Amino acid sequence: MSFQNFFPIWDQLQPHQQRQLLDSLTFQAVKRGAIVRGGNADCAGLLLIRTGQLRALVYSEEGREITIYRLFDGDICLFCAPCVISAIQFDVTIQAEKDTEFWSIPSEVYQNLMAESAAVANYTNELMASRFSEVMNRMEQFMWKSMDKRVAAFLLQEASIEGTRELRITHEAIANHLGSHREVITRTLRDFQGAGMVKLSRGMVTILEPGKLEALGI
């Protein structure tokens, strides 16, 4: 599969725009754990993920983390290049959750395309609205849901992404997704284990009763 197949509005570009885009691309690979873009960092380019998984996170002043959304195969990382839209006045950090391969589109090339093409500008609108929707959802969870509900929902989401109920994840990592502390997550998971919903072992959470977690997480 080539860039042309991955870029959703390829057919709506004019030939000179397609050429400009292809000529400017670089293909890159990063390892799991790599910071693809730091907060307050440069604005090299938008990424189109060929394969892998990224997460967007924000930090508190004390260094706590929270995941605000995730990106998968075929997704575009717009906030990897927030400078393409000047009104974006916040910084997210983008980290690879898995080994990830992507095309990088230079910011100025993308900005030119947006200025020229209503199709590209409207597509960018839709992209931003998707991320906005995810952040609103995350915010509503954070504001109104208790920690046990949020942990339950997170475990089910992980199981769905990984396609297994045996999750290789530490309590620390769960805390960093949910903006919490390791101790709080450990206590919550032990309660779940006490209720027979999960089994805990070193670096691993096994879901035993997804139905019960789901009922809790709603």
Next chain:
Amino acid sequence: MSFQNFFPIWDQLQPHQQRQLLDSLTFQAVKRGAIVRGGNADCAGLLLIRTGQLRALVYSEEGREITIYRLFDGDICLFCAPCVISAIQFDVTIQAEKDTEFWSIPSEVYQNLMAESAAVANYTNELMASRFSEVMNRMEQFMWKSMDKRVAAFLLQEASIEGTRELRITHEAIANHLGSHREVITRTLRDFQGAGMVKLSRGMVTILEPGKLEALGI
């Protein structure tokens, strides 16, 4: 001042687009407290505020409220017509905080303009990014800041909007801005009063020491 003066990219529209826009406008006025758009409601049109003040809020399942951003003279209420961007998958309620006059642009007219004009599409991008930035800021406050810091920041923002330190606002209203309960706000304000930062009277909070509130709110 006419619509032409208020609409920021008027000069970037073509004559037929300008005419289409003007022909479709309606001018309306609502009273303070009115719900301009309910969550899950229709998608009649985008509003351009001539004069007044709106707030965008979300509700918890138990009916608690939180203000996620505010709009003032000259602002456009994009989320009054979320249907213009299909990837917007969340609902906000828009309420008038003051008597408000606005022009309403029908959704389908605006959608046509976006599809035709890269300028309108990119302007819409900037609008959405501004709201997104405000929501991110609000979310970070909610996630990482204690209630006393948030109340202090809110009082200072109110003073700045109203141009006075004598704020006509109930504890209930502050709770509804901050996603909290009246009792919590009353306790916090009494602590502030005990520290000499504010004076409380019926339906009123007077700021005595803005410097101290500011130091607290950071």
